[in-house]
Amino acid sequence: MTSEITTGGLLLAEYAQIKEEQRNRIGFRDNLIYATLASMAAVVAAVLSSQDRANLLLLLPAVTVVLGWTYLVNDEKISAIGRYVRTDLGPRLVALTPDGQPAFGWEVAHRSDPRRSSRKYLQLAVDLGTFVLPPLAALVVYWVNGPYDVAFVTVSLAELGTVGVLAWQLVRYADLATGPTT
Numbered sequence: 001m002t003s004e005i006t007t008g009g010l011l012l013a014e015y016a017q018i019k020e021e022q023r024n025r026i027g028f029r030d031n032l033i034y035a036t037l038a039s040m041a042a043v044v045a046a047v048l049s050s051q052d053r054a055n056l057l058l059l060l061p062a063v064t065v066v067l068g069w070t071y072l073v074n075d076e077k078i079s080a081i082g083r084y085v086r087t088d089l090g091p092r093l094v095a096l097t098p099d100g101q102p103a104f105g106w107e108v109a110h111r112s113d114p115r116r117s118s119r120k121y122l123q124l125a126v127d128l129g130t131f132v133l134p135p136l137a138a139l140v141v142y143w144v145n146g147p148y149d150v151a152f153v154t155v156s157l158a159e160l161g162t163v164g165v166l167a168w169q170l171v172r173y174a175d176l177a178t179g180p181t182t
Contacts, residue, residue: 011093015085015104022081029074032067033130039063040134054145055152061135061159068131068166072173079175082107117176124174132167135159 043060047053085107093103102108110116139156 032071036067057138060138
């Protein structure tokens with residue numbers, strides 16, 4: 001009994017494998033939202049349970065930036081997998097078929113939905129509201145209430161910079177384009 005390996009078979013096996021990776025990354029990415037909310041609740045609870053410790057709010061930007069960056073990296077890889085299927089793997093598989101019918105139509109079709117643009121803008125707003133606005137609010141509350149120790153102020157300014165970088169990257173990688181080839 002011989003088993004022949006074909007190019008088409010290899011491409012389909014690659015597709016199955018990267019779609020599994022995409023599914024896993026989607027689950028992990030979505031759970032990061034819950035982890036972020038739980039972390040924010042823990043920081044706020046710690047601040048509220050200790051009087052005159054507004055400097056504990058400086059934990060919030062650190063936590064949300066780390067979780068937000070992890071979210072962003074996974075979201076970008078999820079998009080990169082879809083882009084790879086649309087622009088590389090699909091066309092290579094189509095080239096092997098006798099009738100030239102498109103492969104993996106869903107990978108292209110869902111990007112042409114007329115409501116995609118509004119969904120992507122709303123998702124960007126949710127991402128910014130989850131990973132950027134709470135740490136900015138924490139920094140403002142710290143700056144209003146102190147303590148104004150040089151170390152804490154320095155940390156707060158560094159955190160402002162990292163939150164700004166995260167916000168810029170979230171906007172940059174928001175994948176707001178529509179259409180099948182982007």
